[in-house]
Amino acid sequence: QRFRFCGDLDCPDWVLAEISTLAKISSVKLKLICAQVLRDLLGEAIEYDKILKLTSDAKLESGDVKATIAVLSFILSSAAKHNVDSESLSSELQQLGLPKAEHASGLCRSYEEKQSPLQDRLRACSLRLSQLGSVRWRVDYTLSSSELQEVNEPVVHLTFNVRDREQEKVTAVPVTLSANKFWVLLAGEVPGGVAAETSV
Amino acid sequence: MLLVLAAEHRAHLGCVPRAGGAGGAAGRGNRAEPGRGCSCVCSLSVLTAFGELGRLALEQLRRGAAPRACETAARKLNIDVDIIQHGVEGLVYLLTESSKLMASTPFHKEISEVDFQDSIHVLGFSDELKKSLLQLYLDNRKEIRSILGELTPRLPSYHSLEWRLDVQLASRSLRQQIKPAVTMKLYLNQNEDQTSQVLQTDPATLLHLIQQLEQALGEMRMNHCRRIVRNMK
Numbered sequence A: 001q002r003f004r005f006c007g008d009l010d011c012p013d014w015v016l017a018e019i020s021t022l023a024k025i026s027s028v029k030l031k032l033i034c035a036q037v038l039r040d041l042l043g044e045a046i047e048y049d050k051i052l053k054l055t056s057d058a059k060l061e062s063g064d065v066k067a068t069i070a071v072l073s074f075i076l077s078s079a080a081k082h083n084v085d086s087e088s089l090s091s092e093l094q095q096l097g098l099p100k101a102e103h104a105s106g107l108c109r110s111y112e113e114k115q116s117p118l119q120d121r122l123r124a125c126s127l128r129l130s131q132l133g134s135v136r137w138r139v140d141y142t143l144s145s146s147e148l149q150e151v152n153e154p155v156v157h158l159t160f161n162v163r164d165r166e167q168e169k170v171t172a173v174p175v176t177l178s179a180n181k182f183w184v185l186l187a188g189e190v191p192g193g194v195a196a197e198t199s200v
Numbered sequence B: 001m002l003l004v005l006a007a008e009h010r011a012h013l014g015c016v017p018r019a020g021g022a023g024g025a026a027g028r029g030n031r032a033e034p035g036r037g038c039s040c041v042c043s044l045s046v047l048t049a050f051g052e053l054g055r056l057a058l059e060q061l062r063r064g065a066a067p068r069a070c071e072t073a074a075r076k077l078n079i080d081v082d083i084i085q086h087g088v089e090g091l092v093y094l095l096t097e098s099s100k101l102m103a104s105t106p107f108h109k110e111i112s113e114v115d116f117q118d119s120i121h122v123l124g125f126s127d128e129l130k131k132s133l134l135q136l137y138l139d140n141r142k143e144i145r146s147i148l149g150e151l152t153p154r155l156p157s158y159h160s161l162e163w164r165l166d167v168q169l170a171s172r173s174l175r176q177q178i179k180p181a182v183t184m185k186l187y188l189n190q191n192e193d194q195t196s197q198v199l200q201t202d203p204a205t206l207l208h209l210i211q212q213l214e215q216a217l218g219e220m221r222m223n224h225c226r227r228i229v230r231n232m233k
Helices: A013-024 A027-041 A048-055 A062-081 A086-096 A100-125 A179-187 B007-028 B038-063 B067-077 B081-101 B109-121 B127-149 B203-221 B223-232
Strands: A130-142 A153-164 A169-178 B157-168 B179-190 B193-201
Touching (some): A013 A086, A027 A048, A027 A100, A048 A062, A062 A100, A086 A100, A153 A179, A169 A179, B038 B067, B038 B127, B067 B081, B081 B127, B109 B127, B179 B203, B193 B203, B203 B223
Antiparallel strands (some): A130 A153, A153 A169, B157 B179, B179 B193
16 A cells, blocks of 8 residues: 555555554653654754653653654654645554544644754755855956066956865865956856857 | 694693692692692682683683783782783683584584584593583683674675756756756765765666666575575575
8 A cells, every 4th residue: 555655655564563652652742752853853952861751651662762763753754755744644644553633633733843844954965965165256467477578467266165065074176267268157158259048 | 523723722721720720839828738628729729710711711802802901810810921811812712713613503512512522632621621611612602603703804885875866957068958867875884984985877777777686686586596595594
């Protein structure tokens, strides 16, 4: 059976198995655990002790606590990934066996509040090889040189600051251009030549 | 399968009863008379010395050489540090070689015990010492085998894969294109380091790649592989 929140694929077996663990926790506590898991997905620190305290009444073992966090992470991030609205998510979770009245609706309400920030965060985390941080420039005017006494030419210095995602490093790439070359860079071709097509 | 112990190893292991004997002699102090039960006093101290050496050998297997622990043991037992060191090294070699060569299955348990006893017979230990040595080997055999199993060289292994689907619409040279491309970053683990590889391909090549990998997986279901897997279990 296909589920939208799993990307129109079958639901993974481990998620099916852990839904019953979720049903053991009371719905109020489930909503609070959801809030913690959402914090973790949004990049803030997760407060594991609070989760342990919340699950202590349901008498879950440590393996079950971790499984609960994992299955909630999966459901919330997968729903955001496939842009599932909260009603569809609620009905699909009920199909999987999560009791409607409190658990599914509570979970989906937490999801609905944080759906946009979650999607923004996932978009920011997408694969990106390198990123332009900033560009600095300076225009000089060369008066003369050892080769020619009167040069009188402008020269453009550019520095591209390229940010590498993984190592969080910023590399500076310096480029020096003559005025003509700078016009080529800006316009896409030699000035005075045929103008570039603008229709797409 | 018998262990063949080289002369050097036998000399190292021969330190063990000597260690016990020396400790016993120092412990007895200045009593000149050959005390009653002196033989059991001797063997008791040999056994404690042996227990100490056994413990040091296991620690060395788990965590690597610890010269300070050897020195404390030497002071406690009143013996030379060198004798302790050699004894520990000899024990480590004996334990790793026997764990390596003499695996046990439910059918071969008696054989490997007998082999071990025959191998250490050449050392000429007393019977209690031989029994404690055998016990030390049997108790820790599984753990030593798992430690030895982790020492194999490792190829880079898969950690995770990030991917991205792009469509190129235009470039400086050509406008109005449609060129899809899949960009992937493959994260690999090698000896606790993480390396990454960036790959880019078009969807047709990606489909071909998937098809080849599925063919490789499908090979597991062929009769030939099935027969081998059944015989290995």
